[in-house]
Amino acid sequence: MGLPKLQIALDNDVLSEALYSITQVGDEVDVIEAGTILCLAEGMEAVRCLRALYPDKIILADTKCADAGGTVAKNCALAGANWMTVICCATIPTMKAALKEVQDLQVELYGDWTFAEAETWMEAGLVQVVYHQSRDALFAGETWSEVDLNKIRQLVAMGFKVSVTGGLEMETLRLFAGIDVYAFIAGRGIRDVANPRQAAREFKAEIKRIWG
Amino acid sequence: MGLPKLQIALDNDVLSEALYSITQVGDEVDVIEAGTILCLAEGMEAVRCLRALYPDKIILADTKCADAGGTVAKNCALAGANWMTVICCATIPTMKAALKEVQDLQVELYGDWTFAEAETWMEAGLVQVVYHQSRDALFAGETWSEVDLNKIRQLVAMGFKVSVTGGLEMETLRLFAGIDVYAFIAGRGIRDVANPRQAAREFKAEIKRIWG
Numbered sequence: 001m002g003l004p005k006l007q008i009a010l011d012n013d014v015l016s017e018a019l020y021s022i023t024q025v026g027d028e029v030d031v032i033e034a035g036t037i038l039c040l041a042e043g044m045e046a047v048r049c050l051r052a053l054y055p056d057k058i059i060l061a062d063t064k065c066a067d068a069g070g071t072v073a074k075n076c077a078l079a080g081a082n083w084m085t086v087i088c089c090a091t092i093p094t095m096k097a098a099l100k101e102v103q104d105l106q107v108e109l110y111g112d113w114t115f116a117e118a119e120t121w122m123e124a125g126l127v128q129v130v131y132h133q134s135r136d137a138l139f140a141g142e143t144w145s146e147v148d149l150n151k152i153r154q155l156v157a158m159g160f161k162v163s164v165t166g167g168l169e170m171e172t173l174r175l176f177a178g179i180d181v182y183a184f185i186a187g188r189g190i191r192d193v194a195n196p197r198q199a200a201r202e203f204k205a206e207i208k209r210i211w212g
Numbered sequence: 213m214g215l216p217k218l219q220i221a222l223d224n225d226v227l228s229e230a231l232y233s234i235t236q237v238g239d240e241v242d243v244i245e246a247g248t249i250l251c252l253a254e255g256m257e258a259v260r261c262l263r264a265l266y267p268d269k270i271i272l273a274d275t276k277c278a279d280a281g282g283t284v285a286k287n288c289a290l291a292g293a294n295w296m297t298v299i300c301c302a303t304i305p306t307m308k309a310a311l312k313e314v315q316d317l318q319v320e321l322y323g324d325w326t327f328a329e330a331e332t333w334m335e336a337g338l339v340q341v342v343y344h345q346s347r348d349a350l351f352a353g354e355t356w357s358e359v360d361l362n363k364i365r366q367l368v369a370m371g372f373k374v375s376v377t378g379g380l381e382m383e384t385l386r387l388f389a390g391i392d393v394y395a396f397i398a399g400r401g402i403r404d405v406a407n408p409r410q411a412a413r414e415f416k417a418e419i420k421r422i423w424g
Contacts, residue, residue, distance in 0.1 A: 011280065013287055040275050041287050043255030063252050066276045066299050066322050067344070068223065075225055075253050087278050089301040089323030093352045110278050111301030117324075132279070140305045 001180045003211050006203050007060070007163065009187035010050075011035035015042040019049060021191045026054050028200035031183060033060040034081070044079035051080025058082045064108050066090045069098030077102050085130065088113040092124050099125055106130050106163065118158060128182065129155055133166025143167070144175055156180050170199070170206050177210050213392045215423050218415050219375065221274070221399035222262075223247035227254040231261060233403045238266050240412035243395060245272040246293070256291035263292025270294045276320050278302045281310030289314050297342065300325040304336050311337055318342050318375065330370060340394065341367055345378025355379070356387055368392050382411070382418050389422050 008029045012018040018038050026032060032054055034046045039061055047061050061081040065072045069086060076084045085106045086095050099105045106128040107121050118129070131152050133144065144166075155162045156179060164176065165185035173184065184207065190199045220241045224230040230250050238244060244266055246258045251273055262271050273293040277284045281298060288296045297318045298307050311317045318340040319333050330341070343364050345356065356378075367374045368391060376388065377397035385396065396419065402411045 011283075013283065036278070037280055037283050037287070039255075040251050040277075040284055041255050043251075043253050043257070045255070064276070064278045064299070065252075066248070066278075066320065068249050071223075071225065071249050072252055075249070087276070087299055087301060087322075089299060089325070091323065108278065110299075111303065112329075113301070 001211060002182075004176075004181040004207050005030035005163075005183035006200065006207065007031035007033055007165075007183045007185040008190055008200070009033040009035045009062070009165065009185050010046075010191075011037045011187050013037060013041050015046050015049060018042075018046060019053070021196065022050065022053065024196040025190060025200040026057065028197060028204065029057075031058045031060055031083075031185075033062050033185065035187070036062045036064050039063055044075055047076060047079035047081050060084065060106070062108075065094065065098060067094055069094035069096070070101060073098035073101035073105075083128075088117065088121075092120055095121065095126055096124050104128055108132060115154065115158070118155065118160070122158060122160070127159070128161045128163065130163045130165060130185070131155065132164075144172065149175065149179065152176070152179055152181070170202055173203070173206050174210060181211075213423060214394075216388075216393040216419050217242035217375075217395035218412065218419065219243035219245055219272070219377075219395045219397040220402055220412070221245045221247045221377065221397050222258075222403075223249045223399050225249060225253050227258050227261060230254075230258060231265070233408065234262065234265065236408040237402060237412040238269065240409060240416065241269075243270045243272055243295075243397075245274050245397065247399070248274045248276050251275055256287055259288060259291035259293050272296065272318070274320075277306065277310055279306055281306035281308070282313060285310035285313035285317075295340075300329065300333075304332055307333065307338055308336050316340055320344060327366065327370070330367065330372070334370060334372070339371070340373045340375065342375045342377060342397070343367065344376075356384065361387065361391065364388070364391055364393070382414055385415070385418050386422060393423075 010018040060083040061076040064087045082103045084102045161182035163183040168186045169189045193199045222230040272295040273288040277298045294315045296314045373394035375395040380398045381401045405411045
C-alpha cells in the first residue's frame with residue numbers, strides 16, 4: 001500500500017485568490033487542482049498561471065467534462081494540466097477522446113453510478129476515479145459512512161486508483177485507515193484555516209502516520 | 213404548441229472567435245449559449261462579453277455543473293447569464309442551490325438518466341431539460357432515432373420544456389414535427405457554414421414552417 005498523495009483543491013472564484021492560496025501550500029502538496037469553480041470562473045488562464053508558478057507539480061484541471069472530451073482535454077493540456085476530470089455520466093467515447101489528450105484522467109463519481117459502469121471505464125483504459133461526497137450533500141448534512149468506505153474498497157479491489165474528497169479534515173483521514181487511497185483531496189480544510197501551510201504539513205504527517 | 217426557440221451554441225476555444233461567430237447570427241437567434249468548451253477555456257469573461265454585446269438576449273452559460281451549484285450559478289448570474297445548465301447526475305441539493313441564483317436552469321441529459329430521476333428534478337422545481345446526442349457519440353456514428361423521439365415525447369408529457377441538441381441541421385428539424393420542442397440548439401450547423409446569418413434565418417423559417 002503506497003502513501004496516499006495530498007491534493008489541494010483551489011475552488012476560488014477569483015484567480016488572484018487561488019494564487020494567494022497556492023503560494024501558502026503549493027510546496028507541501030503533491031497535486032494542485034484548479035477546481036471546477038475556478039476553471040469556470042477564470043478559464044484555462046488559471047491552469048496556465050498554476051503551471052507557471054509550479055513547473056514541476058502535477059496539475060489537475062477539474063473540468064468534470066461531460067462532452068467534447070477531446071477538445072476540452074486538449075485545451076487543458078495546452079494550458080499545462082497533467083490530469084483532467086470527466087463526470088461519470090459522460091459517454092465512453094467522450095472519456096476515450098479526453099484520455100488521448102492528457103497524461104491521465106479521473107472519473108468523478110456523482111449520482112447513481114454503478115460498478116457495471118465502472119467496469120466499462122476500466123475497459124476504456126481509465127484507472128483513476130474520485131469518490132465524492134458532494135459539496136452540496138455535505139451542506140445538507142450528509143457525511144462519510146461505512147457504505148461509502150465499502151464502495152471505495154470495492155473500487156480499489158477492481159484495480160482503480162481511488163481519490164477521495166468532500167469535507168475532508170485531518171480528523172477524517174483515520175476513517176480510511178487500511179484502504180489503499182490514491183489521494184486525499186482537501187480544499188477549505190487546508191485553505192481556510194489560520195495557517196494553511198501548517199495544516200498541509202499536518203495532513204501529510206497524519207497520512208504518513210496511518211499509511212507509512 | 214409554441215414556436216420552438218433557436219439557440220446558438222458557441223463552442224469556440226477562443227473568446228474572439230466566439231465573438232466573431234455571434235456577430236454573424238446574434239440578432240437572428242433567441243438564446244445565446246456560452247458553450248462548455250468556451251466557459252472552461254475563457255471563464256465567465258465570455259459571458260460578460262456576450263452580455264455586453266447582447267443586452268436584451270437570453271444568455272445561457274452551459275457549465276454542465278455537477279457540484280457547488282450555488283457558487284457556480286451565482287458566478288454565472290453575476291457575469292450576466294440568465295440561464296445555466298447542470299448535469300443530470302448532479303445531486304438534487306446541487307440543482308436546488310443553483311436554481312436559487314439564476315433565472316432558470318436546464319438539466320443536461322447524458323448517460324443512463326431515468327424518468328424516475330426526472331420526476332425528482334420536476335419536484336425540485338426544474339422545468340427545463342436538454343435532450344442530447346453526445347458530440348462524441350455523434351462522432352462515433354450514432355444519430356437521432358425513434359427511441360430518442362419517444363423519450364422526448366415522454367419528457368414533454370411530464371411537463372418539461374425540452375430543448376434538443378446534437379448534430380442538428382436544417383434537414384433534421386422535420387424529425388421533430390408534432391413534438392412540442394422548447395428550443396433547438398445548433399452549433400456548427402449554423403456557425404460553420406458559408407453564410408451563418410442565412411443559415412440561422414433558414415432554421416427559423418423551417419421552424420415556422422413546421423410549428424407555425
